[in-house]
Amino acid sequence: GAGVSQSPSNKVTEKGKDVELRCDPISGHTALYWYRQSLGQGLEFLIYFQGNSAPDKSGLPSDRFSAERTGGSVSTLTIQRTQQEDSAVYLCASSPPDQVGGYTFGSGTRLTVV
Amino acid sequence: GEDVEQSLFLSVREGDSSVINCTYTDSSSTYLYWYKQEPGAGLQLLTYIFSNMDMKQDQRLTVLLNKKDKHLSLRIADTQTGDSAIYFCAEMADDYKLSFGAGTTVTVRA
Numbered sequence: 363g364a365g366v367s368q369s370p371s372n373k374v375t376e377k378g379k380d381v382e383l384r385c386d387p388i389s390g391h392t393a394l395y396w397y398r399q400s401l402g403q404g405l406e407f408l409i410y411f412q413g414n415s416a417p418d419k420s421g422l423p424s425d426r427f428s429a430e431r432t433g434g435s436v437s438t439l440t441i442q443r444t445q446q447e448d449s450a451v452y453l454c455a456s457s458p459p460d461q462v463g464g465y466t467f468g469s470g471t472r473l474t475v476v
Numbered sequence: 477g478e479d480v481e482q483s484l485f486l487s488v489r490e491g492d493s494s495v496i497n498c499t500y501t502d503s504s505s506t507y508l509y510w511y512k513q514e515p516g517a518g519l520q521l522l523t524y525i526f527s528n529m530d531m532k533q534d535q536r537l538t539v540l541l542n543k544k545d546k547h548l549s550l551r552i553a554d555t556q557t558g559d560s561a562i563y564f565c566a567e568m569a570d571d572y573k574l575s576f577g578a579g580t581t582v583t584v585r586a
Contacts, residue, residue, distance in 0.1 A: 467518035
């Protein structure tokens, strides 16, 4: 596609429920990243996929968070047993193999846990 | 570890120049970036600079890098109301992860 597509754009969920956030990267971009942006904060790195290599999960805040990337393309970020502190905008980005030009970001999914 | 710091707010009059400052700590940074985020939107890459350069100019944007002091700045000439946004500084180290500052909210007043 022309850009990085994320869905849903907004999600309101009850505390304790599981949620899935989806990211469609730009075609041909081998690297995919998830970041979290809380109100008034910078971007917090969550997870990084590069081709067929094992993902870098060092930024996931707890074992309630997981992500997968199927076929080297679409990625799903799953949050189990959501808590109110999970409320944030979740941003996905992708980049081509050389990564020099920086990432292209999607518009994000705004998650609100009530 | 990486740590990127920016001032949180900047107010500038339309037509004046804006200067947004950033400091970083990772001496292995290879590239440094400026992103712009408008309300309700994702981050848009504005410009980037390789760590062996000290200046890059792109139309109204000028990036200055002082590698010794680990200081990066973005100058926007002739600031317009459409420049009102949050500007993020970011550094990329050898591991290809971008580390972001908290963002500088720029408000352009008439």
